[in-house]
Amino acid sequence: MDDDEEGNDEGEAARGLRKIIHVDMDAFFASVEQRDNPELRxxxxxxxxxxxRGVVAAASYEARKFGVRSAMPSVTARRLCPDLIFCKSRxxxxxxxxxxxxxxFRHHTDLVEPLSLDEAYLDVTTDKLGIGSAxxxxxxIRQEIRAKTKLTASAGVSYNKLLAKLASDQNKPDGLCVIRPGAGADFVAGLPVRRFHGVGPRGAEKMSRxxxxxxxxxxxxxxxxxxxxxxxxADYLYRAARGIDLRPVRSSRIRKSVGGERTFSEDISSGPALRDTLETIIDIVWGYIERAEASGRTVTLKLKYTxxxxxxxxxTLTAPIADKSQFAEVSRGLLDEVLPLPLPIRLMGLTLSKLEGARDAAAPPADDAQLNLL
Structure with a gap:
């Protein structure tokens, strides 16, 4: 939001408008691998x-053209893209x-709210260098990231977090989108509901019906x-449809848990099928845990019957989970405790809580829509 288009700083402050930037690295993990290995470019x-039983943690844009996405089972990804090259995570x-x-980020502002290793909100209403223009x-910031890391980032600029995040996804990869004061409702009006954070495929299908x-x-x-x-x-949807978001950027907000769930297209009940599904969820959730840099002591298994x-x-352990193998061992033990099940299940989830040092993604509350993040 440039000053000659958004109004001067005094005018913005008088209206109580913030200047928020959402920065999202482009295919971060995959881009790092391509950067470090020229043969992958x-x-x-x-x-x-x-x-x-592997799961895709990240996919390059070349892979995404074939429909490969993060959290997708590796066998599905390879079926979609036979030439797909897998790299171990580092x-x-x-x-x-x-x-x-x-x-x-902190060269420009101390109000930085990381969501994961590859994205963050910044409040630059008052920036350190006195630039004034968000x-x-x-x-x-995008220029500095490219110069220092040889990677690209996309950014969204607006007057609240919801709009800034939507904007950062608008011109990916290596893009910039600005939603100016007063334009938020019109911008949101033209978006498919699937673009709203927290609305997954199942949520979008329900809305379509x-x-x-x-x-x-x-x-x-x-x-x-x-x-x-x-x-x-509902409350989140009502505000989002009008471009409203009053959440501040919180540089020290602590996440209480990290987890994920999966709703099945068909109910499952057999031990082997349940164990295979658990392995997939372990892979997905551990990826979330590592991205959030989380360390926790309690593992919770959630099942929803038909x-x-x-x-x-x-x-709950006496010390934080040390690594993925320990997280997997505890998760498998929890499932073994409840087998055989009295009824088939339609959902399975894992959560790590009693965290130390993980930052909150400040996601909106969601019922079944939250499950579609998997």
Missing amino acids: GKPVAVGGSSG FDVYREVSQQIRAI TRIAEL LGIETGADLAEKDIAWLRSNFGSF DFQIMSRAR
């Missing part, structure tokens, strides 16, 4: 396990690069109707 690359390298990027700061395809369709529904159809997710009753089992 221009080729479809996936970071993750290539075995039958989280020590990704963390090192992430620290370089965060140092660039758009110019975003441009400088109810005649909701875009932000404009969603904005036509009153809060009572939304609550009757979407429960606790009659929608929820059962959970948890185990």
